Amino acid sequence: xxxxxxxxxxxxxxxxxxxxxxxxxxxxxxxxxxxxxxxxxxxxxxxxxxxxxxxxxxxxxxxxxxxxxxxxxxxxxxxxxxxxxxxxxxxxxxxxxxxxxxxxxxxxxxxxxxxxxxxxxxxxxxxxxxxxxxxxxxxxxxxxxxxxxxxxxxxxxxxxxxxxxxxxxxxxxxxxxxxxxxxxxxxxxxxxxxxxxxxxxxxxxxxxxxxxxxxxxxxxxxxxxxxxxxxxxxxxxxxxxxxxxxxxxxxxxxxxxxxxxxxxxxxxxxxxxxxxxxxxxxxxxxxxxxxxxxxxxxxxxxxxxxxxxxxxxxxxxxxxxxxxxxxxxxxxxxxxxxxxxxxxxxxxxxxxxxxxxxxxxxxxxxxxxxxxxxxxxxxxxxxxxxxxxxxxxxxxxxxxxxxxxxxxxxxxxxxxxxxxxxxxxxxxxxxxxxxxxxxxxxxxxxxxxxxxxxxxxxxxxxxxxxxxxxxxxxxxxxxxxxxxxxxxxxxxxxxxxxxxxxxxxxxxxxxxxxxxxxxxxxxxxxxxxxxxxxxxxxxxxxxxxxxxxxxxxxxxxx
Numbered sequence: 208x209x210x211x212x213x214x215x216x217x218x219x220x221x222x223x224x225x226x227x228x229x230x231x232x233x234x235x236x237x238x239x240x241x242x243x244x245x246x247x248x249x250x251x252x253x254x255x256x257x258x259x260x261x262x263x264x265x266x267x268x269x270x271x272x273x274x275x276x277x278x279x280x281x282x283x284x285x286x287x288x289x290x291x292x293x294x295x296x297x298x299x300x301x302x303x304x305x306x307x308x309x310x311x312x313x314x315x316x317x318x319x320x321x322x323x324x325x326x327x328x329x330x331x332x333x334x335x336x337x338x339x340x341x342x343x344x345x346x347x348x349x350x351x352x353x354x355x356x357x358x359x360x361x362x363x364x365x366x367x368x369x370x371x372x373x374x375x376x377x378x379x380x381x382x383x384x385x386x387x388x389x390x391x392x393x394x395x396x397x398x399x400x401x402x403x404x405x406x407x408x409x410x411x412x413x414x415x416x417x418x419x420x421x422x423x424x425x426x427x428x429x430x431x432x433x434x435x436x437x438x439x440x441x442x443x444x445x446x447x448x449x450x451x452x453x454x455x456x457x458x459x460x461x462x463x464x465x466x467x468x469x470x471x472x473x474x475x476x477x478x479x480x481x482x483x484x485x486x487x488x489x490x491x492x493x494x495x496x497x498x499x500x501x502x503x504x505x506x507x508x509x510x511x512x513x514x515x516x517x518x519x520x521x522x523x524x525x526x527x528x529x530x531x532x533x534x535x536x537x538x539x540x541x542x543x544x545x546x547x548x549x550x551x552x553x554x555x556x557x558x559x560x561x562x563x564x565x566x567x568x569x570x571x572x573x574x575x576x577x578x579x580x581x582x583x584x585x586x587x588x589x590x591x592x593x594x595x596x597x598x599x600x601x602x603x604x605x606x607x608x609x610x611x612x613x614x615x616x617x618x619x620x621x622x623x624x625x626x627x628x629x630x631x632x633x634x635x636x637x638x639x640x641x642x643x644x645x646x647x648x649x650x651x652x653x654x655x656x657x658x659x660x661x662x663x664x665x666x667x668x669x670x671x672x673x674x675x676x677x678x679x680x681x682x683x684x685x686x687x688x689x690x691x692x693x694x695x696x697x698x699x700x701x702x703x704x705x706x707x708x709x710x711x712x713x714x715x716x717x718x719x720x721x722x723x724x725x726x727x728x729x730x731x732x733x734x735x736x737x738x739x740x741x742x743x744x745x746x747x748x749x750x751x752x753x754x755x756x757x758x759x760x761x762x763x764x765x
Contacts, residue, residue, distance in 0.1 A: 219247060219250055222249065222250055222251070222252040222253055223250050223251055223252075223253065223254075224253055225251060225253060225254055226253050226254055226255050226256065227254070227255065227256040227257075227258075228251070228254055228256070228257050228258070229258040230258065230259055230262065231258055231259075231260045231261055231262075232260070232261040232262070233262060234262065234264065235259075235262045235264065235265055235269075236264045236265065237264075237265055237266055237268045237269040237272065240269050240272035240273060240276070241268075241272045243272065243276060244271075244272040244273075244275035244276050245275075247276060248275050248276065248279045248280070249275075249276070249277070249278065249279025249280070249281075250276055251273070251276045251277045252277055252278070252279065252284075252285070253285075254276075254277055254284075254285070254286065255285060255286060255287045255288065256286075256287065256288040256289075257273060257286060257288065257289050257290070258288075258290040259289075259290065259291050259294060260290050260291065260292040260293060260294070260315070260317075261292065261293045261294070262293075262294055263293060263294065263295065263320075265291075265294050265295065266294075266295050266298070267295070267296060267297070267298040267299050267301075267302050268298075270289075270299075270302055270307075271302070273286075274307045274308075278307070282306075282307070283306065283307060283308070283309050283310075284307060284308060284310075285310055286308050286310065286311055287310050287311060287312050287313065288311075288312065288313040288315075289308070289311060289313065289314055289315070290313075290314075290315035290317075291315070291316060291319055292315055292316060292317035292318055292319055292342075293317070293318050293319060293320075294319055294320065295319075295320045296316055296319040296320060296321045296325075297320060297321050297322060297325050298325075299316075299321070299325070299329075300325055300328035300329050300331070300332070301328075303329070303331070303332045304331055304332075311332070311337075311338055312338060312339045312340065313338070313339070313340045314329075314332070314338045314340070314341050314342070315342040316341075316342060316343055316346065317342050317343070317344045317345055318344065318345035318346070319346065321346060323346075323347075323348055323351035323352075323353040324351075324353070326343065326346060326348060326351075326353040326354075326356075326357060327351075327352060327353045327354075327355075327356030327357055328356070329341070329357055330356050330357045330358070330359055333357065333358075333364050333365050333366045334363060334364060334365060335363050335364070335365055336365055337364075337365040338365060338366065339365055339366060339367045339368065340366075340367065340368040340369075341366060341368070341369055341370070342370040343369075343370060343371055343374065344370050344371070344372040344373050344374070344398075345372070345373045345374070346374055347374060347375050348371070348374045348375070348376060348380065349374065349375040349376055349377055349380050349403075350380070352383075354371075354376075354380060354383035354384060355383040355386075358383060358384065358386075358387035358392060359387070364387070364392050364393070366392060366393070366394060367393055367394060367395045367396070367423075368394070368395060368396040368397075369384075369394055369396070369397055369398070370396075370398040371384075371397075371398060371399055371402070372398050372399070372400040372401050372402075372428070373400070373401040373402070374402060375402060375403060376399065376402040376403065376404060377402070377403045377404065377405075377408070378403075378404060378405055378407040378408035378411070381399070381402075381404055381408040381411065381412060382408075382411055384397070384399075384412070385408075385411045385412045385414070385415040386415065388412070388415045388416060388422065388424070389415035389416075389418055389419070391419070393423050394422075394423070394424050395423050395424060395425050395426070396424075396425065396426045396427075397424060397426070397427050397428070398427075398428040399427070399428060399429055399432070400428045400429065400430040400431050400432070400459070401430070401431040401432075402431075402432055403432065403433060404429065404432040404433065404434065405432070405433045405434065405435075405438070406434060406435055406437040406438035406441065409429070409434055409438040409441045409442065410438070410441045413441045413442065413444060413445045416445055416451065416453070417444070417445060417448045417450065417451040418451075419451065420450065420451065420452065421451065421452040421453075421454065422451075422453075422454065423454055424453075424454060424455055425454050425455055425456050425457065426455070426456070426457040426458075427455060427457070427458055427459070428459040429458075429459060429460050429463070430459045430460065430461045430462050430463070430486065431461075431462040431463070432462075432463055433463065433464060434460060434463040434464065434465060435463070435464045435465060435466070435469065436465055436466045436468050436469035437469075438460075438463075438465070438469070439460065439465045439468075439469025439470070439472060439473055440469065440472060442458070442460070442473065443472045443473060443475070443476065446476050446480045446482060447476075447480075453480065453481065453482075454481060455481065455482055456481050456482060456483050456484060457482075457483075457484040457485075458473070458482060458484070458485050458486070459485075459486040460473070460485075460486065460487055461486040461487060461488045461489050461490075461540070462488075462489045462490070462491075463490060463491070464490065464491045464492055465487065465490050465492065466490070466492045466494075467492075467494050467498035467499075467501070467502060470487045470490070470494075470502055470541075470544070471501060471502050471505055473485060473487055474487070474502060474505050474506050474509060474539055474541075475505055475508075475509060476509075477506070477509045477510070477537065477539055478509040478510055478511065478537075479509065483536060483537040483538070484536065484537065484538045485538070485539055485540065486538075486540040487539075487540065487541060487544075488540045488541060488542040488543050488544065488561075489542070489543045489544075490544060490545075493544075493545035494544045494545045495545075496547045496549060498544075499541075499544065499547065499548055499549065499552065500549060500551060502541065502544075503541075503548065503549075503551045503552055503555065503562070504551070506539055506541075506555065506560060507526075507551075507555060509539075510537075510555075510559075510560070512526045512555065513525055513526040513527070514526070514551070520550065521550050521551055521554060523554060537559045538558075538559055538560075538561065539559065539560050539561065540561045541560070541561060541562050541563075542561055542562065542563055543563065544563075547563075548562045548563050548564045552564045553687070564687070566695065571627075571697060573624075573626075573697055573699035574624040574626065574697075574699040574701055575624070575699040575700050575701040575702070576699075578592040578701050578702070578703060579592065589704070590702055591702045591703060591704040592701075592702065592703050592704070593704050593706055594703060594704070594705055594706075595705070595706070596614075596705055599613075599614075599703065599705050603668075604655075606658060608653065608655055608656055609653070609655075609668070610651065610653045610668050610670065612651070612670055613668065614705070616704070616705070618670055619701070619702075619703055620674065620702075621670065621671045621672065621673060621674060621676070621677055622668060622669065622670050622671070622700075622701070623668070623669040623671065623677065623680055623698055623699065623700055624666075624667075624668060624669075624698075624699045624700075624701060625637075625666065625667040625668075625669060625696055625697065625698055625699075626665060626666055626667075626696065626697045626699070627665055627694075627695070627696045627697050628654075628663065628665045628666065628667060628691065628694075628696045629663075629665075629691050629692045629694045629696070630662065630663050630665070631663075631691075631692050632654065632663060632667075632691050632692070632696075633654075634652050634654060636691060637652050637654075637667065637669075637691070638652055640691060641669070641680060641683075644683065644688065645679050645680050645682075645683035645688075646676075646679050647671055647676035647677075647679050647680050647683075648671060648672035648673065648676045649669065649670075649671060649672070649676075650670040650671060650672055651669070651670045652667060652668075652669050652670075653667060653668045653669075654666075654667045655667060655668070665696075677700055680698055680700075681698060681700060683698070684697070684698035
C-alpha cells in the first residue's frame with residue numbers, strides 16, 4: 208500500500224468511537240497513516256490507547272500522523288497509553304518533548320530499538336504530571352547513565368511503575384534506582400527480574416528504603432537474579448526495621464540462589480506484616496525433607512494454623528481455619544524447592560499455600576463429587592444421584608466404546624472412573640498397576656477414545672470384582688501413588704441410581720452384551736495362548752533340527 212493515495216476514502220463527518228486500537232505485528236509503514244492523516248484529520252479524537260508493537264518498519268514519524276488523526280487542528284490529543292515494543296523509537300524523546308500527548312500515562316518500549324542516551328532523555332516525560340508507568344524490558348542499559356538520567360527527578364517524578372526486566376542490570380546500575388528511591392521517587396511497582404543483581408545491590412536498595420519513614424512501594428519483582436541467603440536477610444530487615452513502615456504486599460524472589468534459612472526468614476513475614484504474596488519457588492539451592500518441614504511449620508505459624516504431632520504423624524483436622532487477618536489474596540509459593548513436602552505439605556496445600564504435593568495428587572473436582580453436587584441441586588437426600596436412562600447416557604456417552612456394564616447397578620457399585628490419564632496408557636499397563644501396586648482385583652478396563660482421532664482421550668472406566676478393591680484403589684489414589692508414565696491421574700468412585708422403566712430393559716441387554724464380550728475375550732486369550740504355544744513349538748523344532756544337523760545354520764548349509 209506504499210503507493211496508495213487514499214482516493215477512495217469517504218469523508219467522515221463525525222469522529223469515530225474507537226477508543227483503543229491495536230495493530231500488533233501488522234508489517235505496517237508510516238506512509239499509510241500519513242495518507243489517512245491528510246484525508247481524515249481528527250477522526251480518532253476518542254482514542255485513548257494505541258498499540259503498535261512489532262512493526263519494525265515503523266518510525267516515530269507515524270506518531271505525527273496519529274496526532275493529526277486524533278487531534279485534527281488542536282495542539283494536543285487525548286492519548287493515554289502508547290506501546291511501541293520492538294519498533295524503531297530512537298526519536299521518541301524528541302517527539303514527546305513537543306507536548307502533543309499531555310495525558311500520556313503508560314509507555315511500553317519493550318525491546319524497542321533505542322540507544323541508552325535516548326532512554327536517558329525520556330526523563331523529561333516522567334517529570335511531574337508525566338508518564339506514570341514505563342516498561343523498558345529488554346533494553347540493555349548496563350554500564351550506562353541512562354537510569355540516572357531517567358530518574359533524576361526523584362520526588363518530583365511522576366513514575367509509579369517501572370519495569371526493567373532483562374536489562375542486564377548489575378549492582379552498580381541498580382544504584383541509580385536506589386538513589387532515586389531515597390530521594391522520594393514514588394514507585395508503587397518495581398520489576399527487576401532477569402538481571403544480574405546480587406546481595407550487594409539488594410543491600411543498597413533496602414538501605415535506600417529504610418532511610419525513609421515510609422515509601423509507597425507495594426510490589427517488587429526480583430526473580431531470576433543472583434540473590435542468596437544474605438540478600439534474603441536484607442529483605443527481611445526491610446520489613447522489620449522499626450524506623451521504616453513498609454507497604455510492600457507482594458515480593459517475588461523466585462529463581463535465585465536462596466537457601467532454606469533465607470526462605471524460612473521470608474515466610475515469617477506473611478501474616479505478621481503487610482506482605483501477603485511471596486514467591487520463593489525454584490531456587491538453585493536444593494532443600495532436603497527436614498528443611499521443607501521446618502519451612503512448612505513456619506508457614507503454619509504465620510497463618511495461625513496449629514500443628515499437633517504424634518511422633519512422625521500429624522493429626523488431621525487439628526487446627527481451625529486461618530484468621531481473617533491473613534487476607535483473601537494471600538499466596539505463599541513453595542513449588543520446586545527440591546524437598547519432599549511430607550504429610551504436612553499434603554495437609555496445608557491449598558490455593559493460598561502452593562507446594563509440590565499437587566504434583567503427586569491432583570486436587571481437582573472428581574467425577575463422584577460432580578454427581579454428588581448434581582444430586583444435591585436436584586434436591587435428593589439420598590447419597591446416590593438419581594438419574595434417568597437418558598441423563599446417564601448423556602454423561603457416559605452412547606458410542607460403542609462405553610462399557611455396557613455401566614447399566615447394571617451391581618457393577619456400578621464396584622466401578623471406578625479414571626481421568627487425566629496419559630495418552631500412552633494401555634489396558635495391560637493399567638491392569639498391572641491396579642493389581643500389583645493397588646492390590647485390586649480387576650475384571651475389565653475400558654479406555655475411552657476420541658471419536659475422530661481414535662486415540663486415548665485420558666478417560667477410562669474400570670470394573671473391579673468387589674467393594675474391597677474399590678476401597679484399595681481410592682486409598683492408592685489418596686496416597687498420591689496414582690501415576691502412569693510419570694503423570695498423575697484421578698481415581699473416583701461414584702454412586703448412581705437409574706430409576707425408570709427403560710433401565711430394566713437396558714440391564715437385560717447389558718448382561719447379554721457382557722456375556723458376549725466375556726466370550727470374545729476368552730476366545731481372544733485362547734488364540735493368543737495358542738499363538739504363543741505354536742511359536743514356542745516351532746522354535747523348539749528348529750533348535751532340535753540344528754542340533755541334529757550341525758552343518759545347517761540359519762537356513763544355510765555350510
